[in-house]
Amino acid sequence: MGELTVREDNVPAAPPAVPAQELTALAQWAHDAQQAHTIAQSLSKTQFVPKSFNGNPDNITAAILTGQELGLPPMASLRSMDIIYGVPALRAHAMRGLVQSHGHEIELVESSDTRCVMRGRRKGAADWQRVTWTIDRAAKLLGGLKDQWVKQPTTMLIARATGEICRLVAADVLYAAPYAAEELDGTGRPGPTYSAAPVTAGEILGEEDDPGNGADFFACEHKTTDAPGHDPNVCPRISEAQWQALRDGSVDPDAEAAAQLAEETGGWPPVRKPGSGA
Template identity: 40%
Template sequence: MSTDIAVPERNSPVALTSAMVVSLQDQVAALDAAYRLAQSLCKTTFAPKDYRGKPQDGAVAILFGQKLGLDAVQSLQNVIVIHGKPSLEARTMRAVLLAHGHKVWTVETTAERAVVRGRRADADSDEQDEESVWDMERVRKAGYEKRNEKYRTEPTNMLYARALAETCRRTAPELLIGIEYDPNELRDIGPTQATSERVTAADIIAAPQEPEQALEPEPAEEWVDVEVEETPSADEEADQVEADPEGGDPE
């Protein structure tokens, strides 16, 4: 009898399932730690109003920021949720890239045009540089000027933020995974048309049950006894009168 212990192969379904379970357990432990930390931080004035008194949201923001290299306080200050989507200010995106050795620099920035370039740390040449150009013509074509008045009051900052955020996402998408927009971009786009409502099991249990509407009974079919003499119609009576005007029985 063999005493060897069977070890599943690395990419076998058993090994992958075990790895997933361990990963989920790690996430649960991390969320628990983040929540306990958020319970204290979200009571202070250091927490933005969107997170103040909301440790659940704060805990998720802390976990999200941790993946980007931000500590708990930085996460609460910089991870902004708009229309249900997490976002980062363009300057925070740039800081994340610089911390990982990537380069992002400004080529041009005016009230009419902004140009920003980025280069990965492992790029072999400047031919791999990413560049984003935002000008007021592009803003007007997209209709953003009508939705966000800052393009009229702060055009230089808005155009630069647009170009900077786009360059950062193009240069290191693996770092900013899950960050599709910066807050200004989300405000430009606005909420999506499709909406959903989060419903928990407790909500379903506590919801009053609407009484079922009774179905109206279908009308019963009328049965006619073949032995019962049917009442003649008016046309039939007229025919009988013409055939026998005196109403007598025929011989």
């Protein structure tokens, strides 16, 4: 065995090679994302994109890439897609058109203000699948009707039926965006069963109460509920910890009011987290 052979035997084994095809696909996607973002930065400054995308190149990039997975060109993606609570969603007409472009059949059988029936079948299939949406079904699901459900119930029923029948017939076409925007937007989500009227910090502190009931917080003999001799029926006040939190700005008066309402009603009302849209 020669010296060269010994040295080769002592060389550490090389790590398994990454399949060239997989690396190429990932590299291609990364390149496409960079190019899409470059385009998005220019488009975000124009009036050719929907208002929800205006000035937001990151969302435009995401919409273009999602549309690419669905087989839609960039501008068609922006005109056909909304981002609802962080979820990309096709508008109902675009969803229907995309499914039909793949050769599947979607038909509107019946439509009124109270009822919508649609049917569909995959390309080459003999049997039809049918879905029915009624205004009663929508009201039960959403906890009541409001906004667009009141203004244009026929359109909203068609949108709901479209989303359901398209997923039944062609889930493989819609995997990147399986829900219609009309199914996810604020007009189709149930609202709280009760709500609290907006309150101010002054109201929480009692500054706007009846003067005979200790209206001036700083004039109250027992400024907080922690003070000895405090009578909540005479001068209702907050605790020292609550007062300090309000002074520091770490307490949201609206959230505090909602919590109080929850305690009074025996349930916890939905609280919107700022910036979350949820």
